[in-house]
Amino acid sequence: MTDSSNFLVIIALLPFLGALLPGVMIRAGRTACAWFTAFPTALALLLLLVLAPAVMRGETIHAEIEWLPQLGLTASFMLDGLSLLFAGMILGIGLLITLYARFYLSGNDPMGVFFTYLLLFQGAMLGIVLSDNILLLLIFWELTSLSSFLLIGFWSHLPEGRQGARMALAVTGAGGLAMIGGMLILGDIAGSYKISEILQAGDAIRASDWYIPALILILLGAFTKSAQFPFHFWLPHAMAAPTPVSAYLHSATMVKAGVFLMARMWPALAGTDAWFYIVATTGLVTMVIGALIALFKDDLKALLAFSTVSHLGLLTMLLGIGTPFAAVVAVFHIINHLTFKAALFMTAGIIDHETGTRDINRLGGLRRLMPVTFVIGTIAALSMAGIPLFNGFLSKEMMLDAAHDTTWAGNPLIVAVLATVGALLSVAYSLRFIWHVFFGPVRDDYPSKPHDPPFGMWAGPAFLATLVVVIGIVPAAIVGPLVAVAGGAVIGDAEMPYYSLKIWHGVNAALFMSIIAVVGGLVFLALHGGLNRIWNALPRPEAKAIFDWIVAQVAALSRRVTEASHNGSISRYLAILIVASVALGAVAFGGSGLATPSREMLPVSLPVLAGWLMLIVATGSIVVMHHHRFRALVLIGIIGLMISFGFVFLSAPDLALTQISVETVTIMLLLLALHFMPKSTPRESSGLLKLRDGVIAIAAGGGVGALAYAFMLRDVDTISGYHLENSYTGGGGTNVVNVILVDFRGYDTYGEIIVLGIAGFVIYALMDTLLNGPAARRLRNTDYAQNRSRDRHPLMMVVATRVMMPIAVMVGVYIFLRGHNQPGGGFVAGLVISIALLMQYMASGFAWTQNRQRVEYHALIGIGALVAGLTGAAAWLYNSPFLTSLYGYVELPPIEEFGIGTAFLFDLGVFMTVLGAVMLMLYSLSRIARYAGEPINVDPMDYDPKQAIVDEKGEV
């Protein structure tokens, strides 16, 4: 890249980099802070001036950095006449505002934060005008919305500030989002997102079917930003910001962004009827309405705000007219509006600052008290009115000229008349500004004693007022070249129209319109008191009230919808899930698409029928009796048992074994848990709800049944053939189910034991939390007025479980060892041993058993999961993947030769984890029991006959 390109990128980045400074430099004092804010701005302006001569010669400077080529987004910048004009305005006024704000902000305001926001905003604005890529422009566009949100809400303690900021964000943000759509469409039509290429593709764009949607979406962005009717209402409320912000945002920057965009896109989008009728009409309406409202505003800043709306309307209209002449006039007026409006805002700020009020009704007579301010304010306001010798006059004359030549829907007069009305109102409110503030008698009730501000505060507006006069007198010499080059950039390839920047254009229509405007304006000012009363008596829609109402309504509606749909009802959520699954499943199936059945139905034998009946009866009974927890649990047990029989019948002994042991452990734990719950569940569902749930349940069950029926009738070629073939040769076991569990799909098993281990940890953690919280108090205070057994640890049971213990353990070990070749394995073995231990706990109570237990449950889980994991990882030692098994045969007399493999170790890990998890669950339950006041027994049984004998002997 060339030096100029580098400079361009640096200019664009400087405000953002500079934004880091004020926040830090505020520690060195307010003046230092202002200096370090001015520094990046001034540097950028300097670099811009370095580039300016080339641009003035008609060159365009480009810089491009790849960013996101997939999207067509490049960080490309360009500097042509239009960009130069705007960038100069942004940076130049930025400097003046920095100076002004240094004196304006009070000691209580965090100046560092303010200047940071200001520089961020400046950077965003600068980015918009320098972008050569519409997506990049969008980014900066949204950044202006965000940073202006911060600036407008700077005085966040004021409700007006907060509301104004939110309103500005909502309105300009909405426009920005619409513009995203518009820009994406535009880029698609033009085949590029580069502005310089889009501008070349104007004809193709205007001819496209997508032109209208793109135009409307982009204009939505421009109109909201530039406060065009009916989106104008946010701008006056943004006046809640400190005056330097208002002066900056509403003269040179933020609101001009929309105008800039229309000017930028002018060669590509303008020139069609749609453009003319949308843009020019909106502009015209905005101009008149804004001026009308401004006339009746008593707050100085509100008056200026609506005058800004009006002048933005004027600019929009000029661009909308679509002729090159009107476009060049727009450029000229942008400069003029900037100078007088920024000066006026600063003047208003000075008046507010020095007198303590901005209310016109409380002002007047400041001419003598604040002579400097008076001079500045008067010059700027006369320019705004369009009085000769000031620059506002020149562009207004040209505007009227352009309006005079415009025909609207066949009517040659309407635009000219409305433009004159706008100009007339403009004269009226401008003169009112001068008259009601500076003239009239000196009052003695100003909130504070007025005097001119320090030099630093009026230097900026004074400079601008000087420009107003100088441009007004010798326009061609001062801004002629700039208008030419910027105007040329706006109209693109169109031929430069004839125009001349001078005071006297001879006697023409515009002169008469101008005279009407000035005279009419004076009349309006004279009649202002009466008009004001009429105005105040008229019913007017209050935009803020409407906006607030809409937002409040939408928010209330959102809340209702959200809270009604997310009401926290699990049964409803489940119902929706199930209905969706059944319905979509049915839709997906579509009623056809099944292969012909390849299997015969099996005959129904008597045991099967009996089991099936029991299953049905038990299930049906649960539906009826589920409120009674204990009965429901018994019924669940029956169902589990029947399912196990089903597995046996279908030749799946492993599954049956697992099912039975899982069933047993679960039922036992649930029985223990039942103790702490009410005996019956609450009845919450109404009849209708039950009906609904019943229908859903039947549909879901029917659906699942139908699926099962469908695939049980059909054969499919599965991978299990391989498993059967390789179970012994590759996995070292003849029980293919176990080999699948610990070898073929050992990784699944590893995951599942970890699930179990986590469950143990979770239950432990949960219980710990509960017992340290309010729940523990409730537990302690609940009176479990249930009929407790007098003999909680009966002799018979204790003896029986003791006898059972070694047998059960032997069974467990047996099941574990045979697992690889016969039904069994670590999982079942873990459950069987758990049952053996569970029985001891049930018989003699937790505390007694706990004292005889040497292994910690956490350890069992931890070690189990580790053993399984490390066994798997051991395969790395011989350079095989995780969980690769090794096995061999060992002869250990007197036992017959048996195979042993790493799968054995893995299964051991499974075993330990299962055991640990179950026992940890039990432990947690017993903790509740203790909290609930369960007595701790030290003896194995409540009545120990042996002890009785001892006692007897003792007595003897």
Added chain:
Amino acid sequence: MMSHWIILPVLLPALLAPIIGFVMRHDLTMARIASVAGTIVLVAIAMGLTVSAAGGETQVYDLGNWPAPFGIVLVLDRLSAILVLLTMVLGLAVLIHAIATGWDARGRHFHALFQFQLMGIAGAFLTGDVFNLFVFFEVLLIASYGLMIHGGGRERMRAGLQYVVINLAGSTLFLFALGVLYSSVGTLNMADIALRLQEADPAEAGLIRVAAMLLMIVFAVKAALFPVHFWLPATYANAPAPVAALFAIMTKVGAYAIIRVHTVSFGPGLEATQDIPGTWLFPAAIITIALGALGVLGARQLLPLIAFSVVGSMGTLMIAVAALTPQATAAALYYLLHSTLAAAALFLLADLVLSRRDGQALSPRPAMAQTGLLAALFFGAAIAMTGMPPLSGFLGKLLVLDALRMPGQITWAWSAILIGSLVTIVGFARAGSMIFWKTTPTDAPDESAPETEVAEPRRLTVAELAPTMAILAILGGMSIFAGPVMSFAEDATAQIYDRDGYIAAVLGQQEEG
């Protein structure tokens, strides 16, 4: 030569967690050190895997040395690698936050469960087997339930129950779907399913369609898509905030599963099932965006507001996923990375805000200490979430919009995304202005009350702030380096749409073995 590194994101936390849960369960300091060290190693491993995957080769790890499809395989491609990396980076940030704010001390076994959670998520991203995916769904469900109810409390337990019940229902459905799938194609390996489906007769594919649909519903439950998203707002709003931040990745597991299964196994171009995502996922995603946006605007409290913004972002993500074109999937991937981190940053930040604010209701409270800093961070995180520049949300949104230009899509998708953004922006602006700007005056000292020392609020430590800031910095980086990130996303997408390549990589070794 098979690289054992692939299994480490699963195995390392799986080994570390039991040690933390058993050996270190009485010493929080030890557990913290082990947990952080383990997670740092995991980040490093994930980086290594991502670099390795960036080469473009689909790496396959045959567990137990059984050839696919008979054993289980892990598959590392760009997509799985970047998601594992995302998980671990997010995990590290959340972990540091949880330790710095002391969340981990509010209940037992936080660190063990946290490691198990990382293991579950990594396992889900790496597996090439649908049943194994189910297993890891279980792992991450049970671990997340434990984390969700960490610290206890009535509302949290209630929301936790809702979470676990709905997700268990989803798991049951998953099993049904797998049953149907296995009984119609006879295999569980994703590549093998794809291979067998190519040979399947579309006229007899009724059960396959059912399986594909049910699987999509299951994944949609995880991804929190309407009408099965109802569990998410209450869960995220009531989970401990750092856990909610970690959960930001959990919804993405669902999105990932849809991307993976519906490209590799069911795939575009497969006559029987190709219409399912476009027909059903697309409208569901549109409604999800709407519900998310409404929830944000209507929220009365901060955490529900963020939770609903997550719902909305899932809608945006899933619109892109539903299109099932390479361009849209690449955009979805970028948006996925972004939205995960954005949601996490918001939750972490909300935790810091709520730690110095009286309750989470969006109503005025006295100004809190360090308002400026927190407000700035909130502003940044909200910008990210609502998809405003300069953070990556804006680019993500543009990419998604740009990818959805088909006639049937453009109106609905663009309207939903853009209007949804606006409503979300308004909602966040209202919330932020309420929390940080609209403060009530600090209570005037009550003369009659006995004098108490008003403790100066503790200043936030670096460790408390660092995770949030780091995540925001990553989002900024994703914006600045959007080009390279997007290139990676495009390469990853090209890789997953290359079904033949995937099938060859997974099943190719069959002949050798």
